[in-house]
Amino acid sequence: MKPFIAPLFENVRKHADTDPVSLHVPGHRGGQAISAVNDSEENDESYIAYYQEIMKLDVTELSSTDDLHHPEGSIQEAQLLAASCFGSEETFFLVGGSTSGNIALLLAICEPGDEIIVQRNVHKSVINGLKLAGAKAIFLTPQYEQRSALAVIPSLQDVERALQQYPDAKGVFLTNPNYYGMGVDLSAYAEAIHRCDKLLVVDEAHGAHYGLHPELPISAIAAGADAVVQSTHKTLPALTMGAMLHVQGERLPRQALRQSLAMIQSSSPSFPILSSLDISRAMIDRFGPSLFAGALEQAASFRSWASEYGSPLEVMDVSTDSDPHTATISYCDPLRIVMYDRSGTLTGFELQKQLEQHGCWAEMADPRHVVLIFGIHISSEHTSRLKEAISAIAMLSKLTLPDDDRARKKPDTPSNSMVHTSDWAERISQPVSFARSIPKHAIQKRISLNEAENYRAAEMVIPYPPGIPVVYPGEKLTRALIDQIARLATAGAKFQGAVDPVMNTIGVYE
8 A cells, every 4th residue: 555645735734733823814824713613602613623624525516516607506695695795796706716807807808909907016817817818908007105115006097097098998907905905995996987987897806804894994896896806715714716706787798707707717616615715704794893803903902012112123104095086095904914124134035034933924025024914813822922023033133223213203215216207108008919919930139228119028127126017028118118117227226027137128029
């Protein structure tokens, strides 16, 4: 008999045996979130038993389990319950994450050659959806939060200008909130877009929990979006790859969406993932806002502690504005803690590694920040361990404040303010074709950046920081774009995606 060898499982088991403090997705937190059921008055342990013995749910399409592509039984009922729970007219379960929802929406909305307005800082699934649909994207440059200089949603004014400039566009595809929990109330965006009788589609991957507690931001579906994709697994107790697509209104072609979902999603979906989506919805229906009360309390407690502690390891503060015409952001997700070392001693990556050495695993890091997610059923013990880790890191790294306490409270100077631009013409691109109209045998060459006007780029140009593409392959290089790249290079930005990291030259198609 062959030995039982499962290296992936063994690595996961070893990690679980370290009793880690989960400050990252997925929302079920290693199965701990289901303990909320055990903490209820009824103490119904049967839910825990089914959830922990997850493989018992790993079945296929049977007469008793329903068909995801043509639901008539339990899946249909679960999706109807989810629509009611999240406030949509119709909800589709996704077993391929938000990626599958983003791609399916673009396939449903766009015929080859159709134009759609898209913010430039999107998830790669949106770019892949544009390629599969053969669509043309009008890219909008994002705004940047004043203190952190992190990219957020494009301004309402830029969206309105783009709609005026490109009246044939099928709609607007936005991402809100960003990875750091920064976002805006999309109500004014929805009103403006709908006045033009266009679609508003939103990648709300990081906001599946929005609207489910009074202290949480409004959801995009409640704000009036026509279609919203949410990664249920990120902040709710669903298994990884479990997501939902919520739709409402008459603008979205529903039958085309069903057909594109059938093309994108597996014909043998994971029933553990589907079941976890249903369990997540059932927990929300069962416990309501109280499901998030503990996490919100712990996050607020940690923020208060970090402010009073006086360490250079600080929780990022941001500027918010409720006016949709002036707001860069109107909220920051209270369940996301963004930390950084104000003294400049530790990068975000180094801080993340040190947290891991103390048993605290962050969601993500960038060159400056670390993102921590306070998920459902996080305890005061977990928060205490995080505090102990922060204290130990500050002491062992000998971190000191750069100035007095007054200086510590001043807003941060954006390290990448060089990417800001006030010229709206530079913030709205000409249509970029993803229809593979450039043959594979098209000749590519490298020329001086200054001589590249009116050529189409053959490479992506991504200044870092902040990591937002300035140019996509196939995009026409205008004088404004060339001047913007040159300014960034002169200011010291490094470029990813391009062969020449200092951008003296650029790859173009003849």
